[in-house]
Amino acid sequence: MEAKDVQHSPYNVNERGYYGQFGGAFIPEMLHPNIEELQKNYLEIINTPDFQKQFRQLLKDYVGRPTPLYFAERLSEKFGAKIYLKREDLCHTGAHKVNNTIGQILLAKRLNKKFIIAETGAGQHGVATATVCALMGMECKVFMGRLDTERQKPNVERMRILGAEVIPADSGSKTLKDATNEAMRHWINNPKDSHYIIGSVVGPHPYPDMVARFQAVISEEIKRQLKEQTGSENPNYVVACVGGGSNAAGAYYHYFDEADVNLIAVEAAGEGVASGRSAATTALGKPGILHGSRTLLMQTDDGQVTEPHSISAGLDYPGIGPMHANLFDTGRGTFYSVTDDEAMKAGVLLSRLEGIIPAIESAHALSALHQMSLKPEDVVVINLSGRGDKDLETYIKWGKY
Template sequence: MNYHVNQQGFYGEFGGAFIPEMLYPNVEELRQQYLDIIKTESFQEDYLKLLKDYVGRPTPLYFAKNLSKQYKTKIYLKREDLCHTGAHKINNTIGQILLAKRLGKNRIIAETGAGQHGVATATVCALMGLQCIVYMGEIDIQRQAPNVARMKMLGAEVRPATSGSKTLKDATNEAIRDWINNPIDTFYIIGSVVGPHPYPDMVARFQSIISEEIKKQLVEKEGTENPDYVIACVGGGSNAAGAFYHFLEDPNVNLIAVEAAGKGIDSGESAATSVLGKTGIIHGSKTLLMQTEDGQITEPYSISAGLDYPGVGPLHAHLFQSGRAVFMSATDDEAMLAGLNLCKQEGIIPAIESSHALAVLNQKQFKSDDIVVINLSGRGDKDLNTYINYFNL
């Protein structure tokens, strides 16, 4: 089975570009040109140079000695938390800003939930001298204040989304409205493997540097390219798409995607789309989506601002439906405790998103000689207030 996107922009039955007529020229321009542009020598040269000298890649693949001892298996952490801006998001925004410049766009818009993608977009706009407008849910603005301040310091305008749940979904709606109204000069940098084709494929390609490095680094450390397991958290799913990308066609590598169960899968306050979702269309893409009987989107919930998206990207919907990836979930409590455990065991404070991936270690038994790679998608600086309140620190 093929796990990469087909010519029509579908992964199995999921994907496509279900968009208003007004957006058709923008999306079509991108679809026709993105592969030709990113495959050119000059693009690759610019992209890889910035990843090395500006982002700080390759990020380490760190053997977590204490964690490995605790769980009696071999655990490696892919340290995306050490990227410039504190998360994997910068891998994608560097790629998309180079694409925007080559398409002659001078106004950049983005959506953000936890603020990491907003910060990464504001960062590359400052670097390239382009106007930046970031849409962010009003609730997320309150709970991610440090990231809002960072975006403003980097010269971005942060516009609150005040409709619906006032979180990521609504910020995305606002960004799409803006794009419809400003089709000529505006480029929309989407932060995850969601949205209309070609975005899910494009974002996955820019994030695939993660799995490309994992393969090289494992040869050096273990004498093999392939781990037994790759584990990553999934909201929209860009860090997981990047960590899985070069292993998709190899059935010997087990892929585990971890969603946010919130206060429990059946609590009514959850974001575990694979369990709770059914096929629907959101933000221009056919995918698995949490919705009511009559197709209204159900509000997701997670203690982590980056995982409360009501759907998953179409690649992940396909990986789930085909059985290629195992989807698990972690509650707020399980994630917070797993995050604190990493702090105490390894001296690394993870983003709460990444803590969901770590929670799998308490849910699944691994063999002593298994090589388990966990993608540590971001660092916990932005979440300190949530940690403080949760643990009464």
């Protein structure tokens, strides 16, 4: 999270809360006090030695950081390059999400909040939020689309065991977008003592920046670990899946201004970009307002949000975070899209070659290897954002292994 070296990057947030033309805080009047409180205080609080000491200690002793950077020898042989996996799947709770929830719960405590609200798609952010609320003794409500509660049942039960109340969202497509809508609505009705732990680099400023800073520990470690293993801090490529995009933000953060490092973002094409059942925002979206910020989102000609589709609950979102919208807009990031079937095949391939069953979100990032023109000397870091335990039911239903 030591982000001083990239604070003034053109790819980072400016003093008005924007990434180029994207970002800002488009919020109801009722939430102005909460958002202003965060905007005024978050940087001062998270940069204090006391906060940093507690945050770093918990990342080390509770989360299990640093996570390994693993040279995937058999995967490298198959694709003809040097491929490393950043093992965020080995974090406590099974994904990178806990890096952010640890940071935000510590912030909420210092702002004297009593109740925590969260949204979740794949359930990993919900589990990570429920985990830190149990750790800190705080009440927790997690909103989750009804469809996602069915396809991610183990995570629902994990949240309940941890003491969280899981509230199904029955509007729209009953997925992540709708869970976020319901969580926002609850926050509007209960603004005073509540903190909303947003799980991705989405929402009104300062959330995209705040979440990215907490996740920046990923690229901070990659630099150090790659230097130890290869002699250079910089790979040729950093690859990550993007829904809202928090794992990608963390993996890219310390590489924004390293022009020789290609930032590869992989979106969910669902059943195909042109199928009408997709979540490939950069291919299908245009600028608009979603969940409190101006970003790229899939929408109709009259501005109604288009229902997304992905086999991956964590990528089943009609927009991307404003940081990523700017990376796409400026050309700093290269965006690929991967279908459900391609992602599932990539997940099974990693399982067979390296003995690692990835989350289906992470499998999308892995599948991009088929689209990249790699040379033997290329060093590729893929952020393995989560493990596949939560997705076993989906793997079983897919069945082609």
